[in-house]
Amino acid sequence: MVSILLVEDDDRLASLVMRYLQTNGFDVRRVCDGTSAYEVIGQAPPDIVLLDLGLPDMDGLDLCRSLRPAYKGLLCILSARADDIHQVLGLELGADDYISKPVEPRLLLARLRAHLRRLQPDDSADVLLFGELRIDLASRDVTLGEEAVQLTTSEFDLLSVLARNAGRILSRDRLFETLRGIGFDGMDRSIDARVSRLRRKLGDTDLEATRIKTVRGQGYLFSQAAWQ
Structure with a gap:
């Protein structure tokens, strides 16, 4: 229970x-x-x-x-x-x-x-690898190089959605509906806040983020090439 x-x-x-x-x-x-x-x-x-x-x-x-x-x-x-x-x-x-x-x-x-x-465990889950970034979808563990990355539940959920769709732009509406199960109302800032925290924890701290990119007017893109 x-x-x-x-x-x-x-x-x-x-x-x-x-x-x-x-x-x-x-x-x-x-x-x-x-x-x-x-x-x-x-x-x-x-x-x-x-x-x-x-x-x-x-x-x-x-x-x-x-x-x-x-x-x-x-x-x-x-x-x-x-x-x-x-x-x-x-x-x-x-x-x-x-x-x-x-x-x-x-x-x-x-x-x-x-x-x-x-x-809930996903029987079809596997491990996603992007350069030094390793995302274990079954155990929900993330490592960057030799270091474990401590993520909250919501941060891991967002990272897994972005990483599964590497190279594709995901709108806030798509992310919001996937992660929360309801439509985006145009006002909620939770996705932006989570992206900001993820960038810090994954070392994506340049003036313009390169690993999780903001595509103005469209959403966010997890760049596979930026991890190589």
């Missing part, structure tokens, strides 16, 4: 979310503050963390920042802060998704299931 830690101080919302997710087969535990969340995750990491930003003892973004280096599960922000600045910052800090409140429980469930589907 997939385990979820809900970090939420709103009793009414927490009760609603917990009942709905439990009814749909999830094991849900709830804490009300960041300190308790940090302790629980350190002792028994859940498969998914649903994190509110407006916690009584700390800002949820600070908790996200401190959790991400060690926590390897899905980290989804669930917040009433719907502005672009908070969404981009949350994603830059390593959140796998940013879900704005109020959210319909059915939509929340669909988003979580979409993430989990991408984590």
